[in-house]
Amino acid sequence: MALSEQSAVSELGAAAGVQAAPAQREIIYRHTVVVRVTHWINVLCLTLLLMSGLKLFNVHPALYWGNYGYRGAPTFLAIDGMIDPETGQPVGLTRIGDHIFDTTGILGVTYDSDGRPRRGAFPVGVTLGADLALARDWHFLMAWALVINGAVYLLFGLFSGHFRRDLAPAGEQLRPRHILSDIWNHVRLRRPRGEAAKRYNVLQKFTYLAVIFVLLPGMVLTGLTMSPAVTAVFPFLFDLFGGRQSARTIHFLSANLLVIFVLVHVIEVALSGVVNLMRSMITGRYVIKPERTS
């Protein structure tokens, strides 16, 4: 983000001879090649991990807490499809704790393009892997890709100064007043311009830091806790997450948080200028809109 490249482009207004100070349209080099490449590899990894992970969940669509959990044990969350005894119609049910929700059509029972009901926690359209064996293969392959890609990114971020320069909140960004005004700007969907657009805003920084240093490492560690070979070497993983089934539950919930992050991320991109942001993540170049004059 520091490497900026000046490119003064005359505004339409100035060309038309309107009496206004010609605004500067500046292009900065926002993302280094390592950030761009690891970002898109991450998109591929997370997509395939999510889809194969939903397939893995579908095989046993229930979550537990503690060391053990199986058919008949108390569930933390369960999704299933069954036939409603009163109507004879298929019904999809999602149970969270003691609350049961009718999720027919979305979870538990979904309908294919011909309108036929299909039983399964998550719809087949969003899962990857025709069977459990293939879903496992994809999930573990992409987990390797995610870990290697993540390691490259973390090492780069640490040694290139990317974390310090771009992600660590600056002193004045941490002042409550600044944080509140940033929240207010987000509520009003007001995008930063000019100098302020050259760095991430503080909410953005907090979010990226949480995803990079908490959520993704948590996904990897809870995933490893499900491996009986890995926990033979690192049994403290059981203690860290409260048991194998707790780790599986946290893995699932963290995956949900990641999905929410990606949704917000994509919506923010859509609101802030798809072309500009996509270009910055592909070529690195990002256009800074001039400050508002009024």
Added chain:
Amino acid sequence: MSGNIITRRGLLAAGAATVGSTLLTGCDPLFEGQSMRPLLDFGQWMSLRAHRLLLAAQPLVREYTLADISPDFPPNGTEMPDGTLYFEFMISQFANWRLKVDGLVRKELSLSLDEIKNLPARTQVTQHSCDEGWSAIGQWTGVPLGYLLQMAQLAPEARYIVFHCLDEMTEGEFYYESVDLFDAFHPQTILAYGMNGNTLPVQHGAPLRLRVERQIGYKNAKYVTRIEAVDRLNPIGGGKGGFWEDRGYQWYAGL
């Protein structure tokens, strides 16, 4: 939820149906088909190599106390083998049943259940993890596999230990599994005849089942009747080292 979660056998049929419909619609050939097989196999190889590196010192899996044993331990796969042979074994309390140890050994063994119970025993309370996602904790008592293999004087060219089972899965095809010597000689790899302080129940693989604690559910073969030492796996069954492996499941199942 009871009884509503897809069983492994149901999954097999469902999987076959999905593969069929995928072929018909032609969707997702990249991810659902075999074109990416070498890459997926590479992923499996990475996991095996990484785990073997981590497990080089042969650590034990965590052992729990009796108080940690789960209230239930759902049986998976076969719950009682079909056929008159197993039925006769069962009603005679396995008095006529024998375990054979053969293949690449210098001294073939044929042991009765009582003879096995008189060998040095190990008791361990461990967690059983199924690839479907559930887990349970149980106590197992049995003879270490390594002890049996030493009794049989394993030949130096032996590389894998194959477990032949009494449960017929499809016409003429019996359940089988295999491990390599790294897992075979691990102290917690035992052939169990006792569970939770009692005789191993039929639904859990009576009279004898494998416990290979660092791998998941389907590696822990039930109803073991013959142990064969081999130098390679391809001449046996479908050639992939196990009943589920022959159907696309991972031979190394430590994850």
